[in-house]
Amino acid sequence: EAGVTQFPSHSVIEKGQTVTLRCDPISGHDNLYWYRRVMGKEIKFLLHFVKESKQDESGMPNNRFLAERTGGTYSTLKVQPAELEDSGVYFCASSHGLYTQYFGPGTRLTVL
Amino acid sequence: GDSVTQMEGPVTLSEEAFLTINCTYTATGYPSLFWYVQYPGEGLQLLLKATKADDKGSNKGFEATYRKETTSFHLEKGSVQVSDSAVYFCALSEGGTSYDKVIFGPGTSLSVIP
Numbered sequence: 551e552a553g554v555t556q557f558p559s560h561s562v563i564e565k566g567q568t569v570t571l572r573c574d575p576i577s578g579h580d581n582l583y584w585y586r587r588v589m590g591k592e593i594k595f596l597l598h599f600v601k602e603s604k605q606d607e608s609g610m611p612n613n614r615f616l617a618e619r620t621g622g623t624y625s626t627l628k629v630q631p632a633e634l635e636d637s638g639v640y641f642c643a644s645s646h647g648l649y650t651q652y653f654g655p656g657t658r659l660t661v662l
Numbered sequence: 663g664d665s666v667t668q669m670e671g672p673v674t675l676s677e678e679a680f681l682t683i684n685c686t687y688t689a690t691g692y693p694s695l696f697w698y699v700q701y702p703g704e705g706l707q708l709l710l711k712a713t714k715a716d717d718k719g720s721n722k723g724f725e726a727t728y729r730k731e732t733t734s735f736h737l738e739k740g741s742v743q744v745s746d747s748a749v750y751f752c753a754l755s756e757g758g759t760s761y762d763k764v765i766f767g768p769g770t771s772l773s774v775i776p
Contacts, residue, residue, distance in 0.1 A: 554705075583763065593706075593751065595763035606763065641706060643764075651755075651764060653698070655705035 552576065554654035556642050562660045568630040571657045575624070575644030581605075582625050583651060584617060588638035599625060632661045664689045666767035668752045674773045675742055683737040683770050685726075685752035693754040695719075695728050695735040696764065701748045709737075709750070742774045 555574045563569050575582045584596040596615070597607040601622035610617070614633070619625040629636055639658050643651040668685040675681060687695065697709040697719070710719030715730035724739045735752060752767040 556705075585764075585766075592768050593766040595765070598763060609763070643706075650708055650711065652708070653706035 554642055554644050554652055556640075556654040556657050558657060559655065560658045560660070562662065563632055564662055565634055566631045568628065569632055569659060571627045571629075571640050571659070573625045573627070573642030573644075573654060575642070576646075576652060579644035579646045579652075580622070581645040581647075581651075582619060583643040583645075584625070584627055585641040585643065585653075586638050587641070588635065593641065596627075629659075632659075634661050637661045664693070664754060664756055664765050666752050666754055666765055668750075668767035668770055670768075670770070672771040672773060674775065677744055677774055677776050678741045679774075681737070681739040681742045681746075681772070683750055683752075683772070685735045685737065685767060687733050687735065687752075687754050689733075689754055689756060691756050693756050695726070696753040696755070697724070697726055697735070697737050698751040698753055698766075699748045700751070700769075706751070742772075744774045744776055747772055747774045 557572045580601050582599040585593050587593040595609040598605045599619045602619050616628045639656040641656045643653045645651045665688045694713045696711045698706045699709045700706050710721040712719040712728035718727045726735050726737045749769045749771045751769045753764050755764050756762050
């Protein structure tokens with residue numbers, strides 16, 4: 551069974567540009583989560599989808615971040631416009647019902 | 663709000679040494695507790711978990727016991743190997759399941775030298 555996959559693995563962009571991160575959850579997992587770890591800090595929750603609906607987006611830092619999950623399969627996280635403080639590693643996780651969250655390898659975002 | 667505190671690293675040990683990484687938590691309810699591990703160049707992997715008080719999670723020689731009275735979930739291994747070098751994250755999820763968001767500690771970097 552394939553695990554959670556994320557694309558790209560690394561993205562380097564200029565301040566002010568737009569970046570879109572993608573997450574493909576494990577097949578059949580209705581729950582999809584986004585987290586991020588900015589430099590030197592804890593991994594923080596961003597938001598939670600149940601199928602295509604946003605269950606909890608309390609961790610989204612501001613309106614420059616937009617997450618979607620069309621059709622309840624893969625998800626995208628767009629940052630527009632990117633700022634220097636957005637640099638970090640963005641993790642995606644998925645779970646089936648009430649069970650353990652499985653994490654992807656992360657996307658390392660560098661904003662110059 | 664809920665939080666997780668774990669010992670600061672980095673931790674450097676010789677092969678076959680005993681490992682303890684301390685972890686304490688603050689939660690309003692009865693959380694599930696986890697240890698995740700991130701090996702160099704890889705993503706987060708669930709190492710072990712415990713869902714209620716006095717439960718012991720174990721995997722790959724690592725163990726941690728859910729201690730409600732001390733709000734702790736310390737990670738231990740009797741004999742570490744070079745391949746255990748990684749960053750270890752203590753974490754919790756409120757409500758007794760992982761359905762809810764996971765709250766992480768800051769991570770402890772472990773280096774094991776031959």
